[in-house]
Amino acid sequence: EAGHAFASYVSSREVPYLDLHWPTMEGAETHSMSMEFLTAPWHEKFFKDQTKKYEYSHLVGTLFFIPYGCMVDHFQEIVYLHPELTPEERNQEWLKLESMYRPYLDLAGLPCYARGAGWQRQLHFYTVPYYYIDYCLAQTVALQYWMKSEESWKEAWENYLAFVKQGGKKSFVELVEDAGMVLPFTSGCLKRITDYVEKWLEGHKM
Structure with missing residues (x-):
């Protein structure tokens, strides 16, 4: 949440109009999620000898999150397009999505999750x-900010600060393009990120 707080502090001083302090939600969440990576120079003050373990776990967690987040969105589309579904039918739809987005999970022995009520x-x-x-x-x-910070933390921070200073004056697409980042909708964007992350993880095995 530090990213949200920081963005609010900065935009309130950079943008004169209250209604334009915040971008749309995906922009605001970029503030938050990017800050989680950009605080890396100070991680050791908090995590001490567990810092490397935290950073490895955090990075892996961000990758696991994206398919889950897409699954949540996909499920909502199904539910709103088919309001006639019964509770049991909704559970079955969720189970289908689990096998599509998270096939590596074994839900056996977990009654709530195994019946699709997760x-x-x-x-x-x-x-x-x-x-x-x-x-x-x-x-x-945010993962692209992390990638940039791996090359130069200073440049990544300055880029992030410029992103934050815009507040809500521009759309998410404009903010991302102005920052020189690849839009998530762009073909190959996720592959570029996952290739980079995979290489990093290989070099930082716990």
Whole structure:
């Protein structure tokens, strides 16, 4: 949440109009998720001798999150297109998506999850429908900030600061393009990221 707080602090001083302090949600989540990576120079102050373990786990977690986030969005589309589905039919749809997006999971022996009711744990379905895809878009950009920081933290930070200073004056597409990042919608974007991450993980095995 530090990224949200920092963005609010900066944009309130850079953008004179209150309604333009915040970008759309995928832009705001980019503030937050990117900051998680850009605080790397200070991770050791908190995690101490567990710093490398944390950074490895965090990076892996971001990759596992993207297919889950897409699954959440996909499920919502099904539910809203087919309001006639019964509770059991919704559970079956969720199970189908589990096998599509997370085939590596073994849900046997977990009654709630094995019958497809795992979607109930995701509060966003009830409180902020269709929000979840914003996390996926933001995570894709945040990973690019991490990649940039691996080459030069200073350049990555300056780029991030410029992104934040825009507040809500531009659309998400414009913000990403102005930052010189690849839009998540672009063909090959995720492959470029995952190839880079895979190489990094290979060189930093725990």
